Amino acid sequence: MRFITFVLLFAVSPLAHSIERVISLAPSSTELVYAAGLGDKLVAVSEYSDYPEEAQLLEKVANFDSVNIERIIALNPDLIVAWRSGGSIKSLNQLKGLGFSIYYSDTTYVADIADRIEELSQYADKPDVGRTNAKAFREELKRLQDQYSSGAPISYFYQLSSKPIYTIANNHWPSEVFSLCGGINIFEQSPTPYPQVGLEQVIVKAPQVMFTSPHTVQNTELWTPWQKQIPAVSNKFIWSLNADWLNRPTPRSLKAIEQACQHFEIARKTYSTNQIK
Structure with missing residues (x-):
């Protein structure tokens, strides 16, 4: 029985299944996805997702004020990375109600950026990419603080x-x-x-x-x-x-x-x- 319980818990874990299709709904979220080593999983992004350059080639399914829910449903992503702002909250709640997994990349402080990269790296095939980028970010942030504070x-x-x-x-x-x-x-x-x-x-x-x-x-x-x-x-x-x-x-x-x-x-x-x- 304990073994069965463990298997069931593992099955419903958001990290248990392989993430193959990711959609980003904000330009900042797109950059974080790439920094976390998930860029190869992106199938669609928001307007103005122009960095890195390869993001410009992806389909656009959102802008600051709206989200194309019908198209997102058709693309059937394993993970949606979003930033809670503008007119997107209602759409995000609707997508969540439809059963889609959403990771919110909101940040309050500069140091939060490294945390978001590290958290997103859990979904990558090679988590070390994101962890390395997060570590480098923290080190450079400290250098700047020491230099200018x-x-x-x-x-x-x-x-x-x-x-x-x-x-x-x-x-x-x-x-x-x-x-x-x-x-x-x-x-x-x-x-x-x-x-x-x-x-x-x-x-x-x-x-x-x-x-x-x-x-x-x-x-x-x-x-x-x-x-x-x-x-x-x-x-x-x-x-x-x-x-x-x-x-x-x-x-x-x-x-x-x-x-x-x-x-x-x-x-x-x-x-x-x-x-x-």
């Missing part, structure tokens, strides 16, 4: 959009990327994750550096009239960051940290020199 605090503003102006609050992705560099968010205490702010609010808070995404960089002239009031503008410390590195919680988040921290270092040296003078 002791720098003097620098206030920053991250402009997500221009009309209207949106930004981020602390503890919401990708705020930790900046805080690892010693950045102090001028809207850190906002009660909403991605607050809409006014021009006057930014001017009053006078950030020392400003960051934008490529789609907002053309609108940085918005701040030109206020160069006397905003140190970031007067010093030309307005930088555009790689949106894919910054906004997707993936192994490439390490590149975002490196990129942001290098900009903070430039500002840090300038403000330090000015204080000495």
